[in-house]
Amino acid sequence: MDKLKSVLSGEEAARKDDKTVLETVNEASTLGWGTRMKGFVACFVVGGACALLGVCLLFLPRIGITLFIVFYTFGNLCTICSTMFLMGPMKQLKRMCDKTRALATALMLTCLVLTLCAVFWWKNFGLALLFVILQVLSFAWYSLSYIPFMRDAILKMFAVCVR
Numbered sequence: 001m002d003k004l005k006s007v008l009s010g011e012e013a014a015r016k017d018d019k020t021v022l023e024t025v026n027e028a029s030t031l032g033w034g035t036r037m038k039g040f041v042a043c044f045v046v047g048g049a050c051a052l053l054g055v056c057l058l059f060l061p062r063i064g065i066t067l068f069i070v071f072y073t074f075g076n077l078c079t080i081c082s083t084m085f086l087m088g089p090m091k092q093l094k095r096m097c098d099k100t101r102a103l104a105t106a107l108m109l110t111c112l113v114l115t116l117c118a119v120f121w122w123k124n125f126g127l128a129l130l131f132v133i134l135q136v137l138s139f140a141w142y143s144l145s146y147i148p149f150m151r152d153a154i155l156k157m158f159a160v161c162v163r
Helices: 002-009 011-017 021-028 033-057 064-087 089-096 102-120 125-144 150-162
Strands: none
Touching (some): 064 125
């Protein structure tokens, strides 16, 4: 009834103009569970296929390493975005910025950007390969943050192995 009153009084039109970008994105992400699963699977498969295609293209002469880095990085981005279908974009972004994941998220996104910069801007393929390795490690560390106490277990295991 309140919604009907606000529409009839003209307050609804004013309210629509005052929406923030975050509210608009949140309203657009009201997908059903089946649609969310389909989007997740599709995006995850595209990400995995791009990463696999990048590995296959690595062995092409001259342009192979560039194609590998582009496809591998795009595949990682698709894989990250695929989880947005499961939780919704706002919840995913909030979880990525949690205090337990903020450093891992920043490191992972920085590695993605630096990998592309090393290939296209600096044209330093050795540095690009280093950033790909860091990308893999940071993506694994970020993924482990979703499993309770897993990162602590990995650190303890590593400390035992180093002694």
